[in-house]
Structures are given as structure tokens and as C-alpha cells.
Amino acid sequence: MEVTGFNNERHKIYNGDAIKVLSEYIEDESIDLIFADPPYNIGKDFNGYKDKWDKDEDYLNWCYTWIELCIRKLKKGGSFYVMTSTQFMPYFDIFIRDKMSILSRIIWSYDSSGVQAKNYYGSMYEPILFCVKDANNYTFNSSDILVEAKTGAKRKLIDYRKDPPQQYNTEKVPGNVWDYARVRYRMSEYENHPTQKPEALLERIIKASSNIDDVVLDPFSGSFTTCFMAKSLGRKSIGIDIQEDYIKIGLRRLELLNDYKGETLARPLKIYEQDKNTNLPTLF
Ligand SMILES: C[S@@+](CC[C@H](N)C(=O)[O-])C[C@H]1O[C@@H](n2cnc3c(N)ncnc32)[C@H](O)[C@@H]1O
Known part of the structure; x- marks a missing residue:
């Protein structure tokens, strides 16, 4: 699949596969904060694209690949927030813990479950890991x-x-239990996406773990809540999603729709320029 997209000096949107975009389009050690909210392998329907792998092992191996890439793309002082379903989070935790420092195991708890369980305890939370590359040097704007x-x-x-x-x-x-209502139809922030994350959740993460003008990346942008909040808070953003319909939501939320022509991006996209003084590549 080719990668199409849009970019200006502060915001980039890629319509393509996360692993391809991360490996071929994003510079190593160039990102301050990554928020990754992948498909959970629980059978959600993303606009006709089913979120279910034949074997759990295949799902996990796919996740391990993009997690490794995310770590590589983070700056030395960078932070990584990652979500998945409760059943797969223990595997993520074990995989990540000897590569990064996991500083918090967060529970996003909400008031109502999508599915009303009758014969077991319904799921009322989603786990989030907060990890940093260097526990002695990271941004945390408490x-x-x-x-x-x-x-x-x-x-x-x-x-x-x-x-x-x-x-x-x-x-x-x-603390590490965060109460935010799930985004529902008729809420003003609602977009047509089955797993849209609340703006307030991303606001906390972006404010805490990045500074103005930092680069925030979301490899599974969905309704583009991360990029939208990053822009609202004066950060730069990079959003990736495989579904064109979601890219359109992102372009609209970032007010880039009029500038978008759906062009194929050159590979690799030249996302950096040579710094005149140091000769090192700098983002944007
Ligand atoms: C859990 S949702 C993300 C929701 C998002 N955090 C939000 O607030 O709307 C996962 C997203 O990953 C996208 N996706 C699935 N496979 C992908 C892939 N290989 N590369 C990039 N995006 C992918 C889906 O289209 C879906 O929008």
C-alpha cells in the first residue's frame, strides 16, 4: 500500500500502514511523545476492517514490531504511552519493561461498558502504560x-x-486511576469512530509529557484526538492511520482539509532539513 498524506511545517498526516510509515518516513530519535492506541484484537469493526488476528501470537508479534519502532523513533528524553485490551496488556508490559522504564500503569476507568455483561464482571476500564526512555531525564509538567x-x-x-x-x-x-467518560454519540467532541478517546485524556498526557513546540506522534490516530489536542496545546503533530475515512476526520479536525490533495508521498519523505551550523538533520 502506498503512503499518501499531507504535511505543513507543524502537522503531518500519513494515510498508510503504521509499521511502514514509522520505519520509512520518521527519523530515529526525533519524537518527544508517542501515544499509541492500536487495534485491540477483540473484533471491533473499524469501518469494515476487522480487528481480529487468527492467532493471538500473530497480533502480539505485530505489536512488538511497531513498539520497537516507536522506541527507536523517540528522542532520548521521550515518553511513550501505549494502550491495548486488558487481556494483552500483560504481554506488552513484559515486552517493554526491559527496554524502557515503565513509570505508571494507568487505569482509564469509565462509567459504563459498551457491552452489558450478565455472567461475568463487565469491563469498565482500559489500561495505559506510561514509559520513558530515561528515568533520569524526561518531561513531566506536574x-x-x-x-x-x-x-x-x-x-x-x-x-x-x-x-x-x-x-x-x-x-x-x-494518581493512576483516571475517570473520564467514554465519548458517546451527541457529545460535542464525538466523531464517527468506534474507539474514539476523550480529548480530556489526551490533554492530560500531552500537557504532562511534552512542551510547547514538541513533536507528538500517534501511529494509530483514528479520529485524530491526539493530533487535534497536540495542535490545540501548541505542539507539533504526526498522525498515521490506514483508513482514508479516518484521515479525512483528521484533516478536518486539524483544519487542513482545504489544503489536502491526496498526493502520494515520496519515499522516504524528506521530513528534515540539514541544520546549517551542525550539518545534522532537524525535524521540520
Ligand atoms: C483503537 S483505534 C485508535 C483510536 C484513536 N486513539 C482515537 O482517539 O480515535 C485504532 C486505529 O488504528 C487504525 N489501524 C489499524 N491497523 C493499522 C495499521 N496497520 N496502520 C495504521 N493504522 C492502523 C484503525 O483504522 C483505527 O482507526
Whole structure:
């Protein structure tokens, strides 16, 4: 499959296979933050394209390939957030843990399940791994993502272990259980995509793990929530998806639709220019 797409100085959209685009179009060590939300191998229907591999082993081997590539594309101080279904996350965890530092195992918990289970406990969460390449050097803007600390803010408790006694903090860095409603039809952010992630979830991730003008990449962009939030927060973005219908959603959300001509991109796309002083390639 050829890769088509669109790019300007700050935002790039690739219509193609993630492994192909990552390996042939993205420079090594050029990305600050990657959010990867692949098909979960649970039989979802992505616009006629079924998310189910014949053997679990085949799904995992496919995932291991793009995970390796994501790690290679991250800068030394880069961060990687990756999702999959609850049943496959343990394999991801074991695969990644000796290649990166896994700093948090996050639960995205929501109020209602798509399927109402009757004979077992319905799934009300999705796991997210937060990993960094270098545990001594990574971006984490804790002050940009503070949430209310109920002990201090609501219950107004006093910490008598302090001298003099002090009220508990009213704000804190969020823990690893994140409550965000799933995106449903009629919500203002809704797009026609079966597994659209909430803007608020990506807002937290992008604010915490990147800075203004950093490059955020999403290899399975779907409805392009990641790129849309990256743009809204002043970051650069690179989005990839295999389905043209989803690319169109992305172009619209990033306000690039009028500039898009569906052109085939040269291989490899020249996504860098030589820095005049150092002669090293620099992104954009
Ligand atoms: C779980 S969804 C991502 C949803 C996205 N995070 C959002 O907020 O809308 C996975 C996406 O991966 C895309 N996809 C499946 N196989 C792919 C491949 N080999 N390369 C690139 N994209 C692929 C699907 O079209 C689907 O949109």
C-alpha cells in the first residue's frame, strides 16, 4: 500500500500502514511523545476492517514490531504511552519493561461498558502504560495537570504531624486511576469512530509529557484526538492511520482539509532539513 498524506511545517498526516510509515518516513530519535492506541484484537469493526488476528501470537508479534519502532523513533528524553485490551496488556508490559522504564500503569476507568455483561464482571476500564526512555531525564509538567486533593480542599483536614500544623494540600498530581467518560454519540467532541478517546485524556498526557513546540506522534490516530489536542496545546503533530475515512476526520479536525490533495508521498519523505551550523538533520 502506498503512503499518501499531507504535511505543513507543524502537522503531518500519513494515510498508510503504521509499521511502514514509522520505519520509512520518521527519523530515529526525533519524537518527544508517542501515544499509541492500536487495534485491540477483540473484533471491533473499524469501518469494515476487522480487528481480529487468527492467532493471538500473530497480533502480539505485530505489536512488538511497531513498539520497537516507536522506541527507536523517540528522542532520548521521550515518553511513550501505549494502550491495548486488558487481556494483552500483560504481554506488552513484559515486552517493554526491559527496554524502557515503565513509570505508571494507568487505569482509564469509565462509567459504563459498551457491552452489558450478565455472567461475568463487565469491563469498565482500559489500561495505559506510561514509559520513558530515561528515568533520569524526561518531561513531566506536574504543575500543568494538578487536580483537587479532596483531603485538603473539601475535607479541610489539618496535618498535625507538621510543626506548626498545616492544612493538607488542596491540589495534587493525579494518581493512576483516571475517570473520564467514554465519548458517546451527541457529545460535542464525538466523531464517527468506534474507539474514539476523550480529548480530556489526551490533554492530560500531552500537557504532562511534552512542551510547547514538541513533536507528538500517534501511529494509530483514528479520529485524530491526539493530533487535534497536540495542535490545540501548541505542539507539533504526526498522525498515521490506514483508513482514508479516518484521515479525512483528521484533516478536518486539524483544519487542513482545504489544503489536502491526496498526493502520494515520496519515499522516504524528506521530513528534515540539514541544520546549517551542525550539518545534522532537524525535524521540520
Ligand atoms: C483503537 S483505534 C485508535 C483510536 C484513536 N486513539 C482515537 O482517539 O480515535 C485504532 C486505529 O488504528 C487504525 N489501524 C489499524 N491497523 C493499522 C495499521 N496497520 N496502520 C495504521 N493504522 C492502523 C484503525 O483504522 C483505527 O482507526
